[in-house]
Amino acid sequence: MIRTLGLTKRFGELTVLHGISEEIREGEVVSIIGPSGGGKSTFLRCLNLLERPTAGQVFFEGVDLTQKGVDLNRYRAKMGMVFQHFNVFPHLSVLENVTLAPTRLRKCDKAEAQRRARALLKRVGLLDKEQERPNRLSGGQKQRLAIVRALAMEPAVMLFDEPTSALDPEMVSEVLAVIRDLAKEGMATVLVTHEMGFAREISDRVLFMDAGVIVEQGPPGPFFDHPQQARTRAFLEKVLPL
Amino acid sequence: MTANIIRLLGAYGLKFLGGLRVTLMLSALTIVASLPLGGLICMLRMSRLRAVRLLASSYIEVVRGLPLLLQLYCFVFLLPRALPLQLTRLQNVSLSLALFSAAYVAELFRSGIQAVDSGQMEAARSLGLSKAQAMMAVVLPQAVRNILPGLGNQFVIIIKDTSLASVFFVDDLMTVQKVLTGTLYTTMEPMIIAGVIYFALTFSLSKLVSLYEKRVSLA
Numbered sequence: 001m002i003r004t005l006g007l008t009k010r011f012g013e014l015t016v017l018h019g020i021s022e023e024i025r026e027g028e029v030v031s032i033i034g035p036s037g038g039g040k041s042t043f044l045r046c047l048n049l050l051e052r053p054t055a056g057q058v059f060f061e062g063v064d065l066t067q068k069g070v071d072l073n074r075y076r077a078k079m080g081m082v083f084q085h086f087n088v089f090p091h092l093s094v095l096e097n098v099t100l101a102p103t104r105l106r107k108c109d110k111a112e113a114q115r116r117a118r119a120l121l122k123r124v125g126l127l128d129k130e131q132e133r134p135n136r137l138s139g140g141q142k143q144r145l146a147i148v149r150a151l152a153m154e155p156a157v158m159l160f161d162e163p164t165s166a167l168d169p170e171m172v173s174e175v176l177a178v179i180r181d182l183a184k185e186g187m188a189t190v191l192v193t194h195e196m197g198f199a200r201e202i203s204d205r206v207l208f209m210d211a212g213v214i215v216e217q218g219p220p221g222p223f224f225d226h227p228q229q230a231r232t233r234a235f236l237e238k239v240l241p242l
Numbered sequence: 243m244t245a246n247i248i249r250l251l252g253a254y255g256l257k258f259l260g261g262l263r264v265t266l267m268l269s270a271l272t273i274v275a276s277l278p279l280g281g282l283i284c285m286l287r288m289s290r291l292r293a294v295r296l297l298a299s300s301y302i303e304v305v306r307g308l309p310l311l312l313q314l315y316c317f318v319f320l321l322p323r324a325l326p327l328q329l330t331r332l333q334n335v336s337l338s339l340a341l342f343s344a345a346y347v348a349e350l351f352r353s354g355i356q357a358v359d360s361g362q363m364e365a366a367r368s369l370g371l372s373k374a375q376a377m378m379a380v381v382l383p384q385a386v387r388n389i390l391p392g393l394g395n396q397f398v399i400i401i402k403d404t405s406l407a408s409v410f411f412v413d414d415l416m417t418v419q420k421v422l423t424g425t426l427y428t429t430m431e432p433m434i435i436a437g438v439i440y441f442a443l444t445f446s447l448s449k450l451v452s453l454y455e456k457r458v459s460l461a
Protein backbone atom coordinates (compact mmCIF):
# COMPACT_ATOMS: atom_id res chain seq x y z
CA MET A 1 0.00 0.00 0.00
CA ILE A 2 2.86 2.35 0.88
CA ARG A 3 6.19 1.66 -0.70
CA THR A 4 9.35 3.70 -0.50
CA LEU A 5 12.18 3.39 -2.94
CA GLY A 6 15.63 4.73 -2.08
CA LEU A 7 14.03 7.26 0.25
CA THR A 8 16.68 9.81 1.20
CA LYS A 9 16.35 12.92 3.32
CA ARG A 10 19.01 15.51 4.00
CA PHE A 11 18.82 18.57 6.21
CA GLY A 12 21.66 20.65 4.83
CA GLU A 13 24.81 18.60 5.42
CA LEU A 14 23.09 16.08 7.64
CA THR A 15 21.76 12.96 5.95
CA VAL A 16 18.91 11.66 8.09
CA LEU A 17 17.58 8.89 5.82
CA HIS A 18 19.96 6.83 3.70
CA GLY A 19 17.97 5.45 0.77
CA ILE A 20 15.30 3.45 2.51
CA SER A 21 13.30 0.93 0.47
CA GLU A 22 10.44 -0.52 2.45
CA GLU A 23 6.84 -1.54 2.06
CA ILE A 24 3.79 -1.47 4.28
CA ARG A 25 1.15 -3.86 3.06
CA GLU A 26 -2.63 -3.69 3.25
CA GLY A 27 -3.79 -4.26 6.83
CA GLU A 28 -0.26 -4.69 8.11
CA VAL A 29 0.81 -3.35 11.51
CA VAL A 30 4.43 -2.20 11.50
CA SER A 31 6.23 -0.76 14.50
CA ILE A 32 9.39 1.28 14.20
CA ILE A 33 11.76 1.42 17.14
CA GLY A 34 15.21 2.85 17.54
CA PRO A 35 17.34 5.41 19.35
CA SER A 36 16.56 9.10 19.41
CA GLY A 37 17.66 10.98 16.32
CA GLY A 38 17.70 7.82 14.23
CA GLY A 39 15.26 9.23 11.69
CA LYS A 40 12.01 7.51 12.74
CA SER A 41 9.90 10.67 12.71
CA THR A 42 11.47 11.88 9.51
CA PHE A 43 10.71 8.57 7.83
CA LEU A 44 7.09 8.73 8.95
CA ARG A 45 6.73 12.34 7.85
CA CYS A 46 8.14 11.48 4.44
CA LEU A 47 5.39 8.90 3.93
CA ASN A 48 2.71 11.59 3.68
CA LEU A 49 5.19 14.14 2.37
CA LEU A 50 4.91 16.49 5.32
CA GLU A 51 8.65 16.32 4.77
CA ARG A 52 9.73 16.36 1.14
CA PRO A 53 12.28 13.64 0.39
CA THR A 54 15.61 14.83 -0.99
CA ALA A 55 15.75 11.78 -3.25
CA GLY A 56 13.87 8.56 -3.82
CA GLN A 57 10.19 7.85 -4.19
CA VAL A 58 7.12 7.22 -2.09
CA PHE A 59 4.32 5.20 -3.66
CA PHE A 60 0.85 5.20 -2.19
CA GLU A 61 -1.55 2.73 -3.80
CA GLY A 62 0.75 2.73 -6.79
CA VAL A 63 0.96 6.51 -7.21
CA ASP A 64 4.36 8.14 -6.90
CA LEU A 65 3.69 11.00 -4.49
CA THR A 66 7.03 12.66 -5.16
CA GLN A 67 6.04 13.34 -8.78
CA LYS A 68 5.27 16.96 -9.61
CA GLY A 69 1.58 17.69 -10.12
CA VAL A 70 0.28 14.98 -7.79
CA ASP A 71 -2.69 16.19 -5.73
CA LEU A 72 -0.97 15.60 -2.40
CA ASN A 73 -3.91 16.81 -0.32
CA ARG A 74 -6.07 14.00 -1.66
CA TYR A 75 -3.54 11.36 -0.64
CA ARG A 76 -2.68 12.92 2.70
CA ALA A 77 -6.32 12.59 3.69
CA LYS A 78 -6.01 8.84 3.18
CA MET A 79 -3.07 8.63 5.56
CA GLY A 80 -4.18 9.57 9.06
CA MET A 81 -1.38 10.99 11.16
CA VAL A 82 -1.17 11.20 14.93
CA PHE A 83 1.52 13.33 16.55
CA GLN A 84 3.42 13.07 19.81
CA HIS A 85 2.04 16.42 20.98
CA PHE A 86 -1.54 15.78 19.81
CA ASN A 87 -1.83 19.04 17.84
CA VAL A 88 -5.56 19.19 18.41
CA PHE A 89 -7.12 22.49 17.34
CA PRO A 90 -7.53 24.55 20.52
CA HIS A 91 -9.91 27.11 19.01
CA LEU A 92 -12.50 24.49 18.02
CA SER A 93 -14.78 22.30 20.08
CA VAL A 94 -14.10 18.59 20.28
CA LEU A 95 -16.82 17.92 17.73
CA GLU A 96 -15.55 20.65 15.37
CA ASN A 97 -12.04 19.21 15.59
CA VAL A 98 -13.43 16.05 14.05
CA THR A 99 -15.78 17.61 11.48
CA LEU A 100 -13.43 20.33 10.22
CA ALA A 101 -11.60 18.35 7.56
CA PRO A 102 -14.57 16.29 6.27
CA THR A 103 -16.71 19.40 5.82
CA ARG A 104 -13.96 21.62 4.40
CA LEU A 105 -12.97 18.97 1.94
CA ARG A 106 -16.61 18.36 1.01
CA LYS A 107 -16.44 14.75 1.90
CA CYS A 108 -19.99 15.04 3.17
CA ASP A 109 -22.45 17.66 4.40
CA LYS A 110 -22.33 19.05 7.92
CA ALA A 111 -25.10 16.93 9.41
CA GLU A 112 -23.61 13.76 8.04
CA ALA A 113 -20.12 14.78 9.24
CA GLN A 114 -21.48 15.40 12.74
CA ARG A 115 -23.30 12.10 12.76
CA ARG A 116 -20.11 10.25 11.84
CA ALA A 117 -18.02 12.32 14.24
CA ARG A 118 -20.33 11.44 17.13
CA ALA A 119 -20.13 7.75 16.27
CA LEU A 120 -16.33 7.98 16.34
CA LEU A 121 -16.27 10.02 19.55
CA LYS A 122 -18.55 7.50 21.18
CA ARG A 123 -16.20 4.74 20.22
CA VAL A 124 -13.30 6.34 22.11
CA GLY A 125 -15.45 7.51 25.02
CA LEU A 126 -15.45 11.22 24.26
CA LEU A 127 -19.07 11.72 23.28
CA ASP A 128 -19.92 13.60 26.48
CA LYS A 129 -17.11 16.05 25.72
CA GLU A 130 -18.22 17.04 22.22
CA GLN A 131 -18.91 20.66 23.14
CA GLU A 132 -15.76 21.13 25.26
CA ARG A 133 -12.65 22.93 24.12
CA PRO A 134 -9.59 20.64 23.94
CA ASN A 135 -7.80 22.56 26.71
CA ARG A 136 -10.36 21.06 29.10
CA LEU A 137 -9.27 17.55 28.16
CA SER A 138 -6.55 15.40 29.71
CA GLY A 139 -3.57 14.36 27.60
CA GLY A 140 -5.03 10.94 26.98
CA GLN A 141 -8.33 12.44 25.90
CA LYS A 142 -6.57 14.86 23.58
CA GLN A 143 -4.70 12.05 21.91
CA ARG A 144 -7.89 10.00 21.51
CA LEU A 145 -9.46 13.07 19.94
CA ALA A 146 -6.50 13.41 17.57
CA ILE A 147 -6.92 9.78 16.51
CA VAL A 148 -10.62 10.24 15.88
CA ARG A 149 -9.98 13.43 13.93
CA ALA A 150 -7.74 11.47 11.57
CA LEU A 151 -10.21 8.59 11.34
CA ALA A 152 -12.96 10.97 10.23
CA MET A 153 -11.25 11.18 6.83
CA GLU A 154 -11.59 7.38 6.55
CA PRO A 155 -7.88 6.80 5.96
CA ALA A 156 -6.46 3.63 4.50
CA VAL A 157 -3.49 3.70 6.87
CA MET A 158 -2.68 5.34 10.19
CA LEU A 159 0.72 6.81 11.00
CA PHE A 160 1.50 7.23 14.70
CA ASP A 161 4.58 9.14 15.84
CA GLU A 162 5.20 8.26 19.48
CA PRO A 163 1.53 8.75 20.36
CA THR A 164 2.06 8.05 24.07
CA SER A 165 5.45 9.67 24.72
CA ALA A 166 3.98 12.95 25.95
CA LEU A 167 1.43 11.29 28.22
CA ASP A 168 1.42 10.76 31.94
CA PRO A 169 1.92 7.03 32.62
CA GLU A 170 -1.64 6.46 33.80
CA MET A 171 -3.01 7.68 30.46
CA VAL A 172 -0.86 5.56 28.19
CA SER A 173 -3.06 2.49 28.28
CA GLU A 174 -6.27 4.26 27.23
CA VAL A 175 -4.56 5.50 24.06
CA LEU A 176 -2.89 2.17 23.37
CA ALA A 177 -6.29 0.52 23.71
CA VAL A 178 -7.65 2.63 20.87
CA ILE A 179 -4.66 1.83 18.66
CA ARG A 180 -4.97 -1.87 19.50
CA ASP A 181 -8.64 -1.77 18.52
CA LEU A 182 -7.85 -0.22 15.16
CA ALA A 183 -5.08 -2.69 14.48
CA LYS A 184 -7.36 -5.61 15.30
CA GLU A 185 -9.91 -4.29 12.84
CA GLY A 186 -7.28 -4.53 10.15
CA MET A 187 -6.29 -0.89 9.84
CA ALA A 188 -2.86 -0.67 8.25
CA THR A 189 -0.67 0.98 10.87
CA VAL A 190 2.82 2.41 11.11
CA LEU A 191 3.69 3.06 14.73
CA VAL A 192 6.82 4.76 15.97
CA THR A 193 7.05 3.90 19.64
CA HIS A 194 9.14 3.33 22.71
CA GLU A 195 6.52 0.97 24.16
CA MET A 196 8.31 -2.28 23.44
CA GLY A 197 5.72 -4.51 25.04
CA PHE A 198 2.97 -2.95 22.99
CA ALA A 199 5.00 -3.15 19.77
CA ARG A 200 5.58 -6.80 20.40
CA GLU A 201 1.92 -7.44 21.11
CA ILE A 202 0.27 -5.78 18.12
CA SER A 203 2.87 -5.76 15.35
CA ASP A 204 3.10 -8.01 12.36
CA ARG A 205 6.58 -6.70 11.84
CA VAL A 206 9.07 -4.61 13.82
CA LEU A 207 11.70 -2.36 12.21
CA PHE A 208 14.78 -1.21 14.06
CA MET A 209 16.01 2.06 12.71
CA ASP A 210 19.30 3.71 13.57
CA ALA A 211 21.33 6.47 11.91
CA GLY A 212 19.01 6.68 8.93
CA VAL A 213 18.90 3.03 7.96
CA ILE A 214 16.71 0.08 8.84
CA VAL A 215 19.25 -2.08 10.60
CA GLU A 216 17.06 -5.09 11.20
CA GLN A 217 13.47 -6.20 10.92
CA GLY A 218 11.25 -9.19 11.45
CA PRO A 219 8.18 -10.61 13.16
CA PRO A 220 8.07 -9.46 16.79
CA GLY A 221 8.77 -12.85 18.42
CA PRO A 222 12.07 -13.59 16.70
CA PHE A 223 12.95 -9.90 16.53
CA PHE A 224 12.81 -9.37 20.28
CA ASP A 225 13.99 -12.83 21.35
CA HIS A 226 16.82 -13.34 18.89
CA PRO A 227 18.00 -10.05 17.42
CA GLN A 228 20.67 -10.69 14.81
CA GLN A 229 22.51 -7.40 14.70
CA ALA A 230 24.84 -6.13 17.41
CA ARG A 231 23.29 -2.66 17.24
CA THR A 232 19.79 -4.06 17.73
CA ARG A 233 20.94 -6.13 20.69
CA ALA A 234 22.66 -3.16 22.28
CA PHE A 235 19.54 -1.04 21.89
CA LEU A 236 17.16 -3.70 23.20
CA GLU A 237 19.38 -4.37 26.19
CA LYS A 238 19.15 -0.72 27.09
CA VAL A 239 15.39 -0.37 26.76
CA LEU A 240 14.10 -3.77 27.80
CA PRO A 241 13.91 -4.67 31.48
CA LEU A 242 15.67 -7.97 32.13
CA MET B 243 -4.74 79.40 34.28
CA THR B 244 -7.84 77.26 34.69
CA ALA B 245 -9.85 80.38 33.96
CA ASN B 246 -7.80 80.99 30.83
CA ILE B 247 -8.41 77.47 29.63
CA ILE B 248 -12.15 77.79 30.16
CA ARG B 249 -12.17 81.13 28.34
CA LEU B 250 -10.18 79.63 25.47
CA LEU B 251 -12.54 76.66 25.24
CA GLY B 252 -15.50 79.03 25.17
CA ALA B 253 -14.05 81.04 22.33
CA TYR B 254 -12.33 78.32 20.31
CA GLY B 255 -14.04 75.11 21.46
CA LEU B 256 -15.49 74.56 18.02
CA LYS B 257 -12.05 74.88 16.47
CA PHE B 258 -10.72 72.15 18.79
CA LEU B 259 -13.70 69.99 17.95
CA GLY B 260 -13.00 70.48 14.27
CA GLY B 261 -9.36 69.54 14.87
CA LEU B 262 -10.43 66.47 16.77
CA ARG B 263 -12.68 65.50 13.87
CA VAL B 264 -9.78 65.68 11.38
CA THR B 265 -7.45 63.79 13.73
CA LEU B 266 -10.03 61.05 14.22
CA MET B 267 -10.74 60.86 10.52
CA LEU B 268 -7.06 60.70 9.64
CA SER B 269 -6.46 58.01 12.27
CA ALA B 270 -9.46 55.95 11.21
CA LEU B 271 -8.52 56.18 7.56
CA THR B 272 -4.96 55.11 8.32
CA ILE B 273 -6.10 52.22 10.49
CA VAL B 274 -8.68 50.97 8.02
CA ALA B 275 -6.29 51.21 5.08
CA SER B 276 -3.29 49.73 6.85
CA LEU B 277 -5.13 46.50 7.70
CA PRO B 278 -5.61 45.15 4.15
CA LEU B 279 -2.32 46.73 3.04
CA GLY B 280 -0.51 45.15 5.97
CA GLY B 281 -2.19 41.82 5.23
CA LEU B 282 -1.04 41.99 1.65
CA ILE B 283 2.54 42.89 2.58
CA CYS B 284 2.55 40.11 5.16
CA MET B 285 1.46 37.60 2.52
CA LEU B 286 4.22 38.76 0.20
CA ARG B 287 6.70 38.65 3.08
CA MET B 288 5.79 35.00 3.70
CA SER B 289 5.68 34.07 0.04
CA ARG B 290 7.28 30.93 -1.26
CA LEU B 291 9.22 32.99 -3.81
CA ARG B 292 12.45 34.48 -2.59
CA ALA B 293 12.27 37.53 -4.84
CA VAL B 294 8.79 38.41 -3.57
CA ARG B 295 9.88 37.95 0.05
CA LEU B 296 12.87 40.17 -0.56
CA LEU B 297 10.72 42.88 -2.12
CA ALA B 298 8.33 42.88 0.84
CA SER B 299 11.07 42.89 3.45
CA SER B 300 12.90 45.72 1.68
CA TYR B 301 9.71 47.73 1.75
CA ILE B 302 9.29 47.05 5.46
CA GLU B 303 12.90 47.92 6.25
CA VAL B 304 12.85 51.18 4.28
CA VAL B 305 9.56 52.36 5.77
CA ARG B 306 10.65 51.49 9.29
CA GLY B 307 14.11 52.91 8.77
CA LEU B 308 13.13 56.41 7.62
CA PRO B 309 11.63 59.13 9.80
CA LEU B 310 7.89 59.45 9.29
CA LEU B 311 8.28 63.18 8.77
CA LEU B 312 10.62 62.58 5.85
CA GLN B 313 8.11 60.16 4.35
CA LEU B 314 5.35 62.71 4.76
CA TYR B 315 7.45 65.32 2.94
CA CYS B 316 7.97 62.86 0.08
CA PHE B 317 4.27 62.25 -0.28
CA VAL B 318 3.22 65.86 0.00
CA PHE B 319 5.91 67.45 -2.16
CA LEU B 320 7.31 64.74 -4.45
CA LEU B 321 4.36 62.45 -5.10
CA PRO B 322 2.17 65.12 -6.80
CA ARG B 323 4.95 65.62 -9.37
CA ALA B 324 5.14 61.90 -10.11
CA LEU B 325 1.42 61.28 -10.15
CA PRO B 326 -0.85 62.45 -12.98
CA LEU B 327 -3.93 62.83 -10.79
CA GLN B 328 -4.14 65.56 -8.19
CA LEU B 329 -4.68 64.52 -4.62
CA THR B 330 -5.50 66.92 -1.84
CA ARG B 331 -2.88 67.49 0.77
CA LEU B 332 -4.95 65.55 3.30
CA GLN B 333 -5.20 62.64 0.89
CA ASN B 334 -1.44 62.63 0.35
CA VAL B 335 -0.90 62.64 4.08
CA SER B 336 -3.41 59.82 4.61
CA LEU B 337 -1.77 57.71 1.93
CA SER B 338 1.65 58.23 3.47
CA LEU B 339 0.43 57.38 6.97
CA ALA B 340 -1.36 54.26 5.71
CA LEU B 341 1.68 52.97 3.86
CA PHE B 342 3.84 53.73 6.89
CA SER B 343 1.56 51.94 9.30
CA ALA B 344 1.06 49.01 6.92
CA ALA B 345 4.71 48.05 7.28
CA TYR B 346 4.31 47.69 11.05
CA VAL B 347 0.96 45.96 10.72
CA ALA B 348 2.49 43.47 8.29
CA GLU B 349 5.16 42.56 10.83
CA LEU B 350 2.55 42.26 13.57
CA PHE B 351 0.56 39.86 11.39
CA ARG B 352 3.64 37.85 10.58
CA SER B 353 4.87 37.43 14.14
CA GLY B 354 1.32 36.59 15.25
CA ILE B 355 1.06 33.88 12.62
CA GLN B 356 4.51 32.51 13.35
CA ALA B 357 3.72 32.33 17.05
CA VAL B 358 1.10 29.68 16.31
CA ASP B 359 2.65 26.26 16.94
CA SER B 360 3.83 24.79 13.63
CA GLY B 361 2.21 21.50 14.66
CA GLN B 362 -1.16 23.12 13.98
CA MET B 363 -0.36 23.67 10.32
CA GLU B 364 1.10 20.18 10.05
CA ALA B 365 -1.93 18.54 11.62
CA ALA B 366 -4.24 20.42 9.27
CA ARG B 367 -2.13 19.49 6.24
CA SER B 368 -1.99 15.86 7.32
CA LEU B 369 -5.79 15.79 7.20
CA GLY B 370 -5.65 16.84 3.57
CA LEU B 371 -6.37 20.54 3.90
CA SER B 372 -4.55 22.76 1.42
CA LYS B 373 -2.16 25.37 2.72
CA ALA B 374 -4.75 28.12 2.19
CA GLN B 375 -7.50 26.11 3.90
CA ALA B 376 -5.23 25.30 6.83
CA MET B 377 -4.32 28.96 7.12
CA MET B 378 -7.92 30.16 7.10
CA ALA B 379 -9.48 27.46 9.28
CA VAL B 380 -6.70 26.67 11.73
CA VAL B 381 -3.79 29.11 11.87
CA LEU B 382 -5.38 32.53 11.42
CA PRO B 383 -8.15 32.08 14.01
CA GLN B 384 -5.42 31.32 16.55
CA ALA B 385 -3.13 34.09 15.31
CA VAL B 386 -5.83 36.73 15.89
CA ARG B 387 -5.36 36.42 19.64
CA ASN B 388 -1.66 37.11 19.27
CA ILE B 389 -2.18 39.98 16.85
CA LEU B 390 -4.99 42.03 18.43
CA PRO B 391 -3.07 43.51 21.40
CA GLY B 392 -0.19 44.63 19.20
CA LEU B 393 -2.66 46.04 16.72
CA GLY B 394 -4.31 48.06 19.47
CA ASN B 395 -0.96 49.52 20.44
CA GLN B 396 -0.24 50.26 16.80
CA PHE B 397 -3.50 52.24 16.63
CA VAL B 398 -2.45 54.26 19.65
CA ILE B 399 0.79 55.08 17.87
CA ILE B 400 -1.07 56.08 14.71
CA ILE B 401 -3.27 58.53 16.61
CA LYS B 402 -0.18 60.23 17.99
CA ASP B 403 1.68 60.11 14.68
CA THR B 404 -1.09 61.90 12.81
CA SER B 405 0.01 65.01 14.71
CA LEU B 406 3.10 65.15 12.48
CA ALA B 407 0.78 66.01 9.60
CA SER B 408 0.25 69.41 11.25
CA VAL B 409 3.51 70.40 9.59
CA PHE B 410 1.35 70.78 6.48
CA PHE B 411 -1.51 72.52 8.28
CA VAL B 412 -4.13 69.87 7.58
CA ASP B 413 -6.42 71.31 10.28
CA ASP B 414 -6.02 68.40 12.67
CA LEU B 415 -5.92 68.86 16.44
CA MET B 416 -2.22 69.73 16.46
CA THR B 417 -2.70 72.29 13.68
CA VAL B 418 -5.40 74.01 15.75
CA GLN B 419 -3.05 74.12 18.70
CA LYS B 420 -0.27 75.57 16.59
CA VAL B 421 -2.43 78.21 14.97
CA LEU B 422 -3.92 79.34 18.29
CA THR B 423 -0.50 79.49 19.89
CA GLY B 424 0.67 81.70 17.07
CA THR B 425 -2.29 84.05 16.98
CA LEU B 426 -2.97 84.38 20.71
CA TYR B 427 0.62 84.63 21.91
CA THR B 428 -0.11 82.02 24.56
CA THR B 429 1.54 78.60 24.48
CA MET B 430 0.51 76.90 27.66
CA GLU B 431 -3.29 76.70 27.38
CA PRO B 432 -3.75 75.44 23.80
CA MET B 433 -1.05 72.86 24.47
CA ILE B 434 -2.81 71.63 27.58
CA ILE B 435 -6.16 71.37 25.84
CA ALA B 436 -4.72 69.48 22.84
CA GLY B 437 -2.68 67.28 25.17
CA VAL B 438 -5.70 66.35 27.26
CA ILE B 439 -7.71 65.43 24.16
CA TYR B 440 -4.90 63.29 22.71
CA PHE B 441 -4.38 61.60 26.02
CA ALA B 442 -8.07 60.87 26.44
CA LEU B 443 -8.06 59.19 23.03
CA THR B 444 -4.92 57.11 23.47
CA PHE B 445 -5.53 56.21 27.08
CA SER B 446 -9.03 54.89 26.48
CA LEU B 447 -7.77 52.86 23.53
CA SER B 448 -4.93 51.41 25.62
CA LYS B 449 -7.40 50.53 28.34
CA LEU B 450 -9.54 48.70 25.79
CA VAL B 451 -6.48 46.74 24.68
CA SER B 452 -5.55 45.67 28.20
CA LEU B 453 -9.16 44.74 28.90
CA TYR B 454 -9.06 42.49 25.86
CA GLU B 455 -5.73 41.00 26.94
CA LYS B 456 -7.16 40.19 30.35
CA ARG B 457 -10.19 38.52 28.82
CA VAL B 458 -8.05 36.44 26.48
CA SER B 459 -5.67 35.32 29.21
CA LEU B 460 -8.66 34.19 31.27
CA ALA B 461 -10.18 32.20 28.42
Ligand SMILES: Nc1ncnc2c1ncn2[C@@H]1O[C@H](COP(=O)(O)OP(=O)(O)OP(=O)(O)O)[C@@H](O)[C@H]1O
Nearest residue numbers: 011014016034035036037038039040041042043162
Ligand atom coordinates in the same frame (compact mmCIF):
# COMPACT_ATOMS: atom_id res chain seq x y z
N1 LIG C 1 13.55 20.17 10.24
C1 LIG C 1 14.79 19.69 10.54
N2 LIG C 1 15.88 20.43 10.29
C2 LIG C 1 17.11 19.98 10.59
N3 LIG C 1 17.36 18.78 11.16
C3 LIG C 1 16.32 17.99 11.45
C4 LIG C 1 14.97 18.41 11.17
N4 LIG C 1 14.14 17.42 11.56
C5 LIG C 1 14.92 16.45 12.06
N5 LIG C 1 16.23 16.79 11.99
C6 LIG C 1 17.37 15.95 12.45
O1 LIG C 1 17.22 14.69 11.83
C7 LIG C 1 17.65 13.66 12.71
C8 LIG C 1 16.56 12.62 12.83
O2 LIG C 1 15.44 13.22 13.47
P1 LIG C 1 14.10 12.43 13.76
O3 LIG C 1 13.20 13.38 14.43
O4 LIG C 1 13.61 11.80 12.51
O5 LIG C 1 14.58 11.30 14.77
P2 LIG C 1 13.72 10.31 15.64
O6 LIG C 1 14.25 8.96 15.34
O7 LIG C 1 12.29 10.56 15.41
O8 LIG C 1 14.12 10.70 17.12
P3 LIG C 1 13.22 10.79 18.45
O9 LIG C 1 13.14 9.41 19.01
O10 LIG C 1 14.00 11.71 19.34
O11 LIG C 1 11.88 11.35 18.06
C9 LIG C 1 18.02 14.33 14.02
O12 LIG C 1 19.41 14.46 14.08
C10 LIG C 1 17.37 15.68 13.93
O13 LIG C 1 18.12 16.64 14.61
Ligand SMILES: [Mg+2]
Nearest residue numbers: 040041042162
Ligand atom coordinates in the same frame (compact mmCIF):
# COMPACT_ATOMS: atom_id res chain seq x y z
MG1 LIG D 1 10.70 11.38 16.59
